[in-house]
Amino acid sequence: MAYVAVRGGAEAIEASLEHLQYERVKHGVHIDTAALEATMRGFLDQVMSESSLYSERLASLAMKQSEGNSEEAVFLLRAHRSTLPRLYYSTVTDPREMFVLRRISSSFKDIPGGQILGASHDYLHRLLDFELVEETEADVLVKKCQFEQEDVPDSSDLQLERLPKVMDYLRAEGLLREFPVNDTEPSDVTKKAMAFPTNRSQRLQTLTRGQTGTVTSLGYAGLRGYGASHPNVGEVRVGWQPIHVAVQDDEDPYYIGAIKLTEVESFIPVNVDKEQQQVLEFDVGYGACFGQNETKAIAMSIVDHALETGGTTPIHDEEFVLLHVDIIESTGFISHLKMPHYVTFQTKLEQMRNIKKEGKS
Amino acid sequence: MTTLPFALLDEQSKREIRRAILKGIAIPGYQVPFASRELPIGRGWGTGGLQITLGIIGKEDVLKVIDQGSDDSVNAVNIKKLVTKTTGVDTTIRTQDATLIQSRHRIPEVPLRSDQVMILQVPEPEPLRNIERSEFKTKRLHAEKEYSGAYLTLFEQIMRYNQTSQGADYPVMVNERYVMNPSPIPRYDNPRLHNSDALILLGAGREKKIYAVPPYTHVASLAFEDYPFVVEKFEGKACRETGLTDVFLDELVDEETGETYYMCNDTSYMYEKLQQKVAVK
Numbered sequence: 049m050a051y052v053a054v055r056g057g058a059e060a061i062e063a064s065l066e067h068l069q070y071e072r073v074k075h076g077v078h079i080d081t082a083a084l085e086a087t088m089r090g091f092l093d094q095v096m097s098e099s100s101l102y103s104e105r106l107a108s109l110a111m112k113q114s115e116g117n118s119e120e121a122v123f124l125l126r127a128h129r130s131t132l133p134r135l136y137y138s139t140v141t142d143p144r145e146m147f148v149l150r151r152i153s154s155s156f157k158d159i160p161g162g163q164i165l166g167a168s169h170d171y172l173h174r175l176l177d178f179e180l181v182e183e184t185e186a187d188v189l190v191k192k193c194q195f196e197q198e199d200v201p202d203s204s205d206l207q208l209e210r211l212p213k214v215m216d217y218l219r220a221e222g223l224l225r226e227f228p229v230n231d232t233e234p235s236d237v238t239k240k241a242m243a244f245p246t247n248r249s250q251r252l253q254t255l256t257r258g259q260t261g262t263v264t265s266l267g268y269a270g271l272r273g274y275g276a277s278h279p280n281v282g283e284v285r286v287g288w289q290p291i292h293v294a295v296q297d298d299e300d301p302y303y304i305g306a307i308k309l310t311e312v313e314s315f316i317p318v319n320v321d322k323e324q325q326q327v328l329e330f331d332v333g334y335g336a337c338f339g340q341n342e343t344k345a346i347a348m349s350i351v352d353h354a355l356e357t358g359g360t361t362p363i364h365d366e367e368f369v370l371l372h373v374d375i376i377e378s379t380g381f382i383s384h385l386k387m388p389h390y391v392t393f394q395t396k397l398e399q400m401r402n403i404k405k406e407g408k409s
Numbered sequence: 410m411t412t413l414p415f416a417l418l419d420e421q422s423k424r425e426i427r428r429a430i431l432k433g434i435a436i437p438g439y440q441v442p443f444a445s446r447e448l449p450i451g452r453g454w455g456t457g458g459l460q461i462t463l464g465i466i467g468k469e470d471v472l473k474v475i476d477q478g479s480d481d482s483v484n485a486v487n488i489k490k491l492v493t494k495t496t497g498v499d500t501t502i503r504t505q506d507a508t509l510i511q512s513r514h515r516i517p518e519v520p521l522r523s524d525q526v527m528i529l530q531v532p533e534p535e536p537l538r539n540i541e542r543s544e545f546k547t548k549r550l551h552a553e554k555e556y557s558g559a560y561l562t563l564f565e566q567i568m569r570y571n572q573t574s575q576g577a578d579y580p581v582m583v584n585e586r587y588v589m590n591p592s593p594i595p596r597y598d599n600p601r602l603h604n605s606d607a608l609i610l611l612g613a614g615r616e617k618k619i620y621a622v623p624p625y626t627h628v629a630s631l632a633f634e635d636y637p638f639v640v641e642k643f644e645g646k647a648c649r650e651t652g653l654t655d656v657f658l659d660e661l662v663d664e665e666t667g668e669t670y671y672m673c674n675d676t677s678y679m680y681e682k683l684q685q686k687v688a689v690k
């Protein structure tokens with residue numbers, strides 16, 4: 049009888065795992081990872097950003113395997129990342145080189161290069177489109193052809209590469225607070241643990257890997273009353289960012305492909321002492337992440353600035369922000385509460401009883 | 410189909426973990442930061458201990474994994490499965506047969522030997538976290554050996570309850586230098602850290618720290634002269650199956666009678682004792 053109490057957990061766990069596999073297939077419906085890759089752009093972008101692994105193919109596999117659970121999908125990708133040797137870092141890549149898909153400024157109406165709306169949910173009425181329930185593959189192909197046959201206005205003068213930055217305009221006018229150029233080699237928090245106080249690259253790397261919801265909430269808190277002030281979005285740009293790797297120092301770097309990147313520069317007014325006089329200048333908050341994740345990148349720019357300038361609210365506290373934005377760490381520790389805590393509970397119980405008993409005497 | 414590297418992690422990561430371990434051994438009780446890789450098992454589910462295991466395991470090793478005293482608990486099974494899948498090493502539930510023992514919240518009842526390594530999973534490595542939430546400041550407190558806060562916490566408990574109310578994870582002073590969280594082992598296991606024959610390694614994956622108690626190191630649980638350190642007592646209680654009294658006991662309730670009974674928490678030890686009993690009969 050005691051045998052049962054000692055052993056038996058392993059079988060129960062195997063059965064639970066089998067049950068989970070059954071859940072994925074129980075409706076007898078199959079979905080291709082290629083179909084997910086082609087249609088789940090928003091999900092994949094979020095998951096790639098949070099997992100610090102840019103691969104639509106692996107992200108769609110993770111999505112399929114996790115049944116669309118983003119927490120689990122990121123988990124799978126991060127764990128996969130740990131099995132891979134990391135041989136190279138890319139060379140510095142400048143978002144001025146980006147092939148732009150979308151680029152807007154809410155600070156200036158007329159920006160050099162123009163406002164380029166691209167594809168965005170921003171202008172959409174969020175009403176359920178019940179026609180999609182009946183949509184077939186043939187419908188999709190017909191719609192695709194119609195779009196592609198539409199007359200496109202002559203765009204020969206539209207420039208999508210090497211677009212100037214809105215920030216450069218303010219800088220030329222002397223309205224940006226100037227800082228010396230910092231070209232120190234960035235740190236990599238995945239290879240060397242952060243120590244406090246952190247440097248800028250550690251902060252930016254931690255934020256860009258952060259859980260979308262968490263970074264957004266912290267940015268929101270900063271905007272609403274737990275931070276500096278209301279920033280202006282100087283520029284949001286989304287596009288294909290070329291990546292190069294230098295194998296040997298004396299060789300030209302190799303082009304290894306382009307990743308979709310969202311980059312945000314926010315303008316935040318600050319008081320500056322200049323020649324014994326108070327003047328108002330702009331600081332820049334910076335956000336950038338894999339994929340098209342505009343809300344996250346804007347929120348990141350707010351938090352970046354809050355951490356950079358310091359202050360008294362939680363979003364200025366780098367330990368508060370940086371130690372709690374990672375999805376693997378937060379979900380891991382919350383979910384560990386489901387593990388057995390028999391021993392620790394037993395020792396607490398024994399003590400509570402002792403204290404009660406002694407209190408009476 | 411891709412094949413996983415031996416012990417899952419890439420070689421550079423394992424080397425970094427081993428460096429952190431060596432530094433930890435050189436400075437007993439000091440928390441060494443390490444980058445901490447994400448694993449296929451949840452952060453908070455033993456990834457610190459697991460990274461140590463993966464970092465030092467070799468093909469000849471024999472692994473035992475226990476969770477809260479049980480070899481067969483959810484977490485222990487999961488961790489064992491992952492390690493064997495990626496290394497092919499043998500596992501055992503017998504403490505005596507293992508070369509590496511990864512454990513969550515218990516040190517086995519069978520005394521450890523000098524050819525064994527004990528790896529403890531740590532949820533919160535910082536003994537001063539409850540009194541100082543900033544990592545920047547706690548690091549400084551350790552550097553200055555400023556531990557009045559740790560003692561004050563115990564003092565306040567004594568003032569309030571006439572005894573300490575820290576259950577598991579009772580802080581210890583290692584090598585008369587660093588105050589250390591021994592991981593949430595019961596106080597019952599604290600004395601086993603002192604002058605241990607085996608090397609004891611502690612890993613916190615989420616908090617990205619590795620630390621160590623080398624063999625034959627002085628480890629003392631924090632206490633006062635007039636309020637000495639006390640372990641959990643199970644007076645008048647015995648394991649229902651084996652009759653053992655000199656072990657840490659689990660409290661259980663009989664479903665049919667509603668009565669409380671006790672069983673040896675270290676299940677492999679209990680199993681062994683039961684087998685001996687059967688053999689004698």
